[in-house]
Amino acid sequence: xxxxxxxxxxWSVWMVCGSGCGVLFTEEPRRETVLDGPIDGLSHAQxxxxxxxxxxxxRVFTPATGLGPIFVEASCLACHTADGKGxxxxxxxxxxxxxxxxxxxxxxLLHLGGPQLQHRxxxxxxxxKLPNLEGLARSVRSAPTVTGLGLIEAIPESEILRYADxxxxxxxxxxxxxxxxTPPSFFEPxxxxxxxxxxxxxxxxxxxxxxxxxxxxxxxYLNDMGITSDFLMKDLHNPLVGGPSGDTAPxxxxxxxxxxxxxxxxxxxxxxxxxxxxxxxxxxxxxFFAQVGxxxxxxxxxxxxxxxxxxxxxxxxxxxxxxxxxxxGPKLADGYPEGQATGNMWRTxxxxxxxxxxxxxxxxxxxxxxxxxxxxxxAIDEHGGEAQKSRDGFFxxxxxxxxxxxxxxxxx
Amino acid sequence: xxxxxxVLLSVGWWxxxxxxxxxxxxxxxxxxxxxxxxxxAEYAPxxxxxxxxxASSQKADTPNQKADTPNQKADTPKAPIFQYEGxxxxxxxxxxxPVVRGGIYDRPYIGRLGTSEALGGMSIALGGYTEFxxxxxxxxxxxxxxxxxxxxxxxFVFSSIGRFVRLTAELEFxxxxxxxxxxxxxxxxxFHRAFVLRGGILLPPIGRFNIAHDGPRYDxxxxxxxxxxxxxxxxSDIGFGATGSFFPALGHKLYYEIxxxxxxxxxxxxxxxxxxxxxxxKSLAIFAANENGSPxxxxxxAYAGPSGLEVGFSGYVGIxxxxxxxxxEIDRALWLKIFAVDAEISxxxxxxxxxxxxxxxxxxDGLVELFADTQWGIYADVIWExxxxxxxxxxxxxxxxxxxxxxxxxxxxxxxxxxxxxxDETLRLTLALSFRPYEGTSLRVExxxxxxxxxxxxxxxxxxxxxxxxxxx
Numbered sequence: 001x002x003x004x005x006x007x008x009x010x011w012s013v014w015m016v017c018g019s020g021c022g023v024l025f026t027e028e029p030r031r032e033t034v035l036d037g038p039i040d041g042l043s044h045a046q047x048x049x050x051x052x053x054x055x056x057x058x059r060v061f062t063p064a065t066g067l068g069p070i071f072v073e074a075s076c077l078a079c080h081t082a083d084g085k086g087x088x089x090x091x092x093x094x095x096x097x098x099x100x101x102x103x104x105x106x107x108x109l110l111h112l113g114g115p116q117l118q119h120r121x122x123x124x125x126x127x128x129k130l131p132n133l134e135g136l137a138r139s140v141r142s143a144p145t146v147t148g149l150g151l152i153e154a155i156p157e158s159e160i161l162r163y164a165d166x167x168x169x170x171x172x173x174x175x176x177x178x179x180x181x182t183p184p185s186f187f188e189p190x191x192x193x194x195x196x197x198x199x200x201x202x203x204x205x206x207x208x209x210x211x212x213x214x215x216x217x218x219x220x221y222l223n224d225m226g227i228t229s230d231f232l233m234k235d236l237h238n239p240l241v242g243g244p245s246g247d248t249a250p251x252x253x254x255x256x257x258x259x260x261x262x263x264x265x266x267x268x269x270x271x272x273x274x275x276x277x278x279x280x281x282x283x284x285x286x287x288f289f290a291q292v293g294x295x296x297x298x299x300x301x302x303x304x305x306x307x308x309x310x311x312x313x314x315x316x317x318x319x320x321x322x323x324x325x326x327x328x329g330p331k332l333a334d335g336y337p338e339g340q341a342t343g344n345m346w347r348t349x350x351x352x353x354x355x356x357x358x359x360x361x362x363x364x365x366x367x368x369x370x371x372x373x374x375x376x377x378x379a380i381d382e383h384g385g386e387a388q389k390s391r392d393g394f395f396x397x398x399x400x401x402x403x404x405x406x407x408x409x410x411x412x
Numbered sequence: 413x414x415x416x417x418x419v420l421l422s423v424g425w426w427x428x429x430x431x432x433x434x435x436x437x438x439x440x441x442x443x444x445x446x447x448x449x450x451x452x453a454e455y456a457p458x459x460x461x462x463x464x465x466x467a468s469s470q471k472a473d474t475p476n477q478k479a480d481t482p483n484q485k486a487d488t489p490k491a492p493i494f495q496y497e498g499x500x501x502x503x504x505x506x507x508x509x510p511v512v513r514g515g516i517y518d519r520p521y522i523g524r525l526g527t528s529e530a531l532g533g534m535s536i537a538l539g540g541y542t543e544f545x546x547x548x549x550x551x552x553x554x555x556x557x558x559x560x561x562x563x564x565x566x567x568f569v570f571s572s573i574g575r576f577v578r579l580t581a582e583l584e585f586x587x588x589x590x591x592x593x594x595x596x597x598x599x600x601x602x603f604h605r606a607f608v609l610r611g612g613i614l615l616p617p618i619g620r621f622n623i624a625h626d627g628p629r630y631d632x633x634x635x636x637x638x639x640x641x642x643x644x645x646x647x648s649d650i651g652f653g654a655t656g657s658f659f660p661a662l663g664h665k666l667y668y669e670i671x672x673x674x675x676x677x678x679x680x681x682x683x684x685x686x687x688x689x690x691x692x693x694k695s696l697a698i699f700a701a702n703e704n705g706s707p708x709x710x711x712x713x714a715y716a717g718p719s720g721l722e723v724g725f726s727g728y729v730g731i732x733x734x735x736x737x738x739x740x741e742i743d744r745a746l747w748l749k750i751f752a753v754d755a756e757i758s759x760x761x762x763x764x765x766x767x768x769x770x771x772x773x774x775x776x777d778g779l780v781e782l783f784a785d786t787q788w789g790i791y792a793d794v795i796w797e798x799x800x801x802x803x804x805x806x807x808x809x810x811x812x813x814x815x816x817x818x819x820x821x822x823x824x825x826x827x828x829x830x831x832x833x834x835x836d837e838t839l840r841l842t843l844a845l846s847f848r849p850y851e852g853t854s855l856r857v858e859x860x861x862x863x864x865x866x867x868x869x870x871x872x873x874x875x876x877x878x879x880x881x882x883x884x885x
Contacts, residue, residue: 024861026873028553060685074685074782087868088829089781120778123682123733124743127778362835362869371829 032273035083035147035353035360039270041311046268053265056258061225066253069125069246070118070236071226076262079143079224083269084353084360086143088371092224093117094139095130100335100343109133113239116223121238125246128238137335137343140370141206145353149204150267151317152350153213154304157194157201163299163322174296174386176324179208179347181339184215186231191305199339203323206349206369207341217263221254230256267309271317272353276411285408288401292393297322297348297386320351320412329384332368344385355410376406512667512714513722513756514624516580516596516615520852520884521568535572540565541852543627545880551864552872562588563880564627566595576602584646593696595648606656610671613650613699617669617712618728619643619752619767627882628854631795631846634878637818637838638789642769643752644691649673650699651707665716674698675708675730676748680773681783687823687836687867688773688784690748693732706731706745720758727751732773746774761800766792781828784836789820806849814858816842823867835865852884 021027031037038050060075061067072092073079079086094115098106108115113128121127130136157178166177180199190212193200204210210219218231226236228251235245235253276282289295298320307313325345335343346369354376358365366374373379383391394402512518521539542565548558565585572578582596598612615623621639625646639645653671660666676693683692697703708730716722728750735745752769768790775785793816800810823836844858857879864872 022553024859025550025875026553062685063682070778081866081868081870087827089827089868091829120782121776123678123776123779125778360868360870362832362866364830364832364869366830 032275033356033359035145035269035272035356037270039148039150039268039311042268042309046264046309046311049261049264050268053261053263053268056254056262057265061227061253063122063247064249066227066247066249066251068118068120068122068226068236070113070121070128070238072116072118072120072224074225076220076225080146082360083146085145085357085366086371087361088142088366091140091142091370093119093130094141094336096137096336097133097135098137100137100333100337102342103337103339106137106337111239118223118226118236118238122247126238126241128240139206139334139336142366142369142371144206144349145272145357146266147269147353148271148317148319148350149213149269150307150309150312151271151304151315152203152319152323153190153267154307154309154312154315155203155302155317155323156191156305159302159305160201160203160323164324172293172296173389174293174326176297176322176326176348177340177345178202179325179339179341181209181211183211184219184231186214186218187211188214190214190308202339203347205338206346207338208323208325208347209338209341213263213266214259217266218259221259227253229254229259231259268311271319272356272412274318274411275355279407279411281404282408282411284401285404285406285411288394288397288405289408292397292405293390294394295320296390297324297326298351299348318352321348323350324348326387327385328387331382331384351409351412354412376409377402512617512620512623512669513716514620514626514629516582516598516623518624519568519626522570537570538568539570539885540567541626541628541882541884542566543633543880543882545633545878547876547878549874549876549878551874555876566626573599578602593648594699595646600655604656606658608655609652610655610669611652613648614653614671614673616647616649616651616671616673616708616710616728617726618647618710618750619645619726619769620712620714620722620724620754620756621645621767622647623669623712626884628852628884630793630882631812631814631854631856632793632816632842632844633856633858633880633882634842634860636767636791636793636816637820637840638769638791639767640691641820641822642690642771642787642789643750643767644676644694647676647691647694648698649675649708653711663718666713667716668711668713670709670711672707672709673730674702675704675706676732677703678733678746680732680748681775681779684783687782688775688787689822690750690771690773690787693748703734704731704736704745708748714754720756720763722754722756724754725752726754744774744776746776748773761797763795763797764792765795766790781825781834784823784825784834786824787820787822788824789818789822791816791818803849808851810848812846812848814842814844814846816840816844818842832869835867835869837865839863850883854882856880856882 038047042050058075058077067074073090079090081087095117096106096108096114100106109131112131117130118128130138161178164176164178166175168175179202180196181202182198183200200211202208202211204213204216210216218229221227221229222232222236228235230252233251235247235251237243237245299322300320301316301318304312304315304317325341325347327344328346329344332346333344337343364374367376367379368382373382380391380394394405397405519539521537524537543563544561545563546558546560549555563586567583569581578600580596580598581594584593584595594613596613596615598610598614601609603609617623619639621636622643622645625635635645651671651673653669655669657665657667676690677695677698679695680688680690680693708728710728712724712726714722714724730748731745732748733743733746735741735743748771750769750771752767754767756763756765770788771786773785775783793814796813797810798813803809818840821837823834825834826832827834840860840862842858842860844856846854846856848854857877859877861875862873864874
């Protein structure tokens, strides 16, 4: 037996020396392959708040801590896995009936559980189901990537409006429109806003219906997890069961401080890092990206203005979006209006992090607002409306040119 | 009054009849059971009665004992004490209670059973075990550094109350005093070794690890994943039932345990942030009342044979939610079913030990896909005792090398939206070196490497080194 033991010892030593600590004791993933982590330049106090926000973002709620009684997911992290894009299994559904071109003439079916379906319920309660109505519009949406949102929030309205062209004055067929929405009662401005008819320009959410991150976070707590906060105190319930609530956790289920801390966490999440940005093929692909007109909506960069957080101030933001609404054609239409966004319109999705999201979905990425496309080519193919010309331009490229453009997209 | 009397008479007649039948069965088993030297040796207490006990205790001359156990005097000098004859006329002891290898009656302290004047002449044994460790673990290259943990300090009490009655209890302190729990407090009524009535706080026999989980028994520090995630070890519950053993042939033994218990609770889902977690169904409230009025059933049947072979099949069936309030049905009854298989065999210096379990959980419509309705897992230990003998003043020391493979899939199923496999799996490999200066003491160091797959299939690696001590006392 002794020779076997010696052999085993030798093998162990070889394993340690030969393969290195990384194999035996794991190694940290490279920064450019993941999305999480704080933005550079935060102070120690800001990093502490970031850390607390990170923990709250990952916190999974239970009925005892206020989950539900109806909900979509039990934590922020469940939808935004590793701060990335939501997997189709965590998609949420909004619904209603009426005129898809005019939110004022659209019924959000509040008496039947609208505007958002909470298809899950805590033990002993009844989850919502979509009403069986003729002409019901369903908007199925994946959670967007949450990195770099603080930078997006810090972009002045004037910077975004530079790319707006609702009348298509330049005749290129691209009509970027801002979405002016009614601010919630708890709205607190973080940048200067120029209201229009009492409405403020939105920039977050698939249809730019949320003005800032505080609104986005407070509404997600309530509508996605059934968690009341100091900002939104009235709990959800299934109207078919009756009100007002089926959970016994005292309201608010999270404090204003928690919502603000999570908001700060999202504001200070770093933007995705580029990979191989200097690669000649990537550079070539970037050229084709501009050539076929993708960059008209997926604007490569904008600049932030003033911000209470120094690390967000006066920064160039390579988000590849104009944060405006565009008619994306019938294939992507959901028939669900929000503010000034019609049933055909979507806010241009920032493309940063596009090459990483697959790493956070078990290797299989799912693109577009509902995760319907498994490849970038499929995603491009779905583009229509104002993007039809660019889509056609892409498919008119040679295979090598197309591949170069895709390599560029994967480098974002 | 007349009617009452008639009813009583009738009940008495039935009781007599059934007790008569029970008596006949007992007499049958008593008559047919062979006496095997092998079983005696196998289930013998590890140490004989310590000679350091006061002489008075060995004489067993306290009034208490005289009243309780008439032939105590005759039995007391024998060491170790065996009562496998199954003769009702003799005093039963711990050793003749049906034991599971490594279970509550297979602990070194039982061998120190004696009477103590300090304890008023009670026949009692005290013991326990402790385990503590240090660890350095990294996940995806990140670590919180080095850490020590006072994992467990458990106290055992065993008492022979009378001829047929035994009590055993275990008080557990985890992480110092951060968790204190009465893990076991049961009373056995030993009618026969084939039929022992058991009641109290007991360990439901789901798999073997739950009923034989003492740290010093094992050479790997962490408990098997299947035995803590799919089977919620250590799971104690309050209930009643029966246990016993049979000897169908020389060197072969069958034993069984079957109990009705209060059962696991809705925490399986309600207190389970990460998805279905059966261990979250444990609750201190289990010991006070049944949440839904429907007891759960749990049992194990096992065969033990030559070469240390033991194979067991076990299960658990119960409703875990509060589906009724009084007579009112307020929800659909949600069932939890667990089936487990365990085995162990020794081949020369190598022992192989394994346990596998599968759980089926009813999930309400509103939580489908978020919570798993099926889970399963398996572990296997290969223990190689490559050196055993005298080491200086240590007469019976041993070195063991252990390899363990652990795997659990806590969410068997596919996403309806994409058809992809739902992850929530863990694969863990452990390589441990254990030095045993004494049989009941283990100093071990181990390296472990885990692959943790989340729901979406993202894999994170976790690895590190642990070392620790576990010992019976």
